[in-house]
Amino acid sequence: MKLYYLPGACSLAIHIILEWIGEPYEAEAVTRERTKSPEYLKLNPAGAVPALADGDRVYTQNSAIQKYLIDKYPRANLGPDPTREGHYELNHWHGFLGGDLHPGFRPYFAPQRFHPDESAHQAIRAAAFANLQRLYGIADRHMNGRDHVIAGRRTVIDAYLFTFSSWAARAFPNRLGDFPHLKRFVANLLEDPGVVRALADEGVSFEL
Ligand SMILES: N[C@@H](CCC(=O)N[C@@H](CS)C(=O)NCC(=O)O)C(=O)O
Structure with a gap:
């Protein structure tokens, strides 16, 4: 593989x-x-x-x-609980992270793909940032009092949310400072041996 x-x-x-x-x-x-x-x-x-x-x-x-x-x-055992609710939760987070949050970064990272005129890029980035703040706010409130996104245990969704949270930590002026529950979630995963190995293999590091 x-x-x-x-x-x-x-x-x-x-x-x-x-x-x-x-x-x-x-x-x-x-x-x-x-x-x-x-x-x-x-x-x-x-x-x-x-x-x-x-x-x-x-x-x-x-x-x-x-x-x-x-x-x-x-x-x-990285899947959801084998119930209808568990599958709903998995699909919900795949939709939120893959369908809302991930594409939300495109105008933030690459405003030139949305308008050829450089004078428009700052406004595009500002609008993208406001949208991303709103979306991270939703994820942050969800993580209040939780160590894992779904199922009360580690699932694939933890790796997915961690990945996009690492983008916020690397790209936002205040890193994850506005999102204390996400910040705690990411800090915990930064101690996880599998996460440490994957980050080291990719040569990626960031501060919270
Ligand atoms: N819907 C795809 C999106 C994949 C995607 O956008 N990958 C980015 C990296 S995060 C990429 O390969 N971009 C290449 C490019 O922009 O040229 C998925 O969820 O796998």
């Missing part, structure tokens, strides 16, 4: 999950340029990470890879 990742990108979630599973795997760093090469586009036509090659198949899309790993390694 081989993970293709960009250091510190959303693929970090899969890297952490593979560490938590504890089975042998390879992880190969790619550059943004390489994700657009003909060779890589055969792996993932969307030209993005994460991509996970397993046997003769390649799995893409973060939430789909997470579900694949939950099913492939049931003993790692």
Whole structure:
């Protein structure tokens, strides 16, 4: 099994999950340029990470890879509670993190993709920042009094929320200072051996 990742990108979630599973795997760093090469586009036509090659198949899309790993390694117990409510919670957080929060960063990191005129970029970034603050506020209130996002134990969603929280810690002027519950959650995971290994492997570090 081989993970293709960009250091510190959303693929970090899969890297952490593979560490938590504890089975042998390879992880190969790619550059943004390489994700657009003909060779890589055969792996993932969307030209993005994460991509996970397993046997003769390649799995893409973060939430789909997470579900694949939950099913492939049931003993790692990284899935939701096996109830209707548990599956709802998993889908809810995949939607919130993958559908709301992740795309919320695009205008913040790359305003030039939204307007060619440089004079518009500051306003685009400010609007994106306000939206991200709102979304992190929702996640922060959810983490009040919780050590894990769902199920009262470690699941794939912890790795996913950790990954996007690391982006806030690295990119926001006040890091995670406005989000005390998220900050505690991230601080706890920074002590987790699997998280430590995945971050070190990717050469990523950040302060809270
Ligand atoms: N919907 C995809 C999004 C993947 C995605 O946007 N990956 C980013 C890194 S976080 C990427 O590879 N970007 C390449 C680029 O922007 O050129 C998923 O959830 O896996």
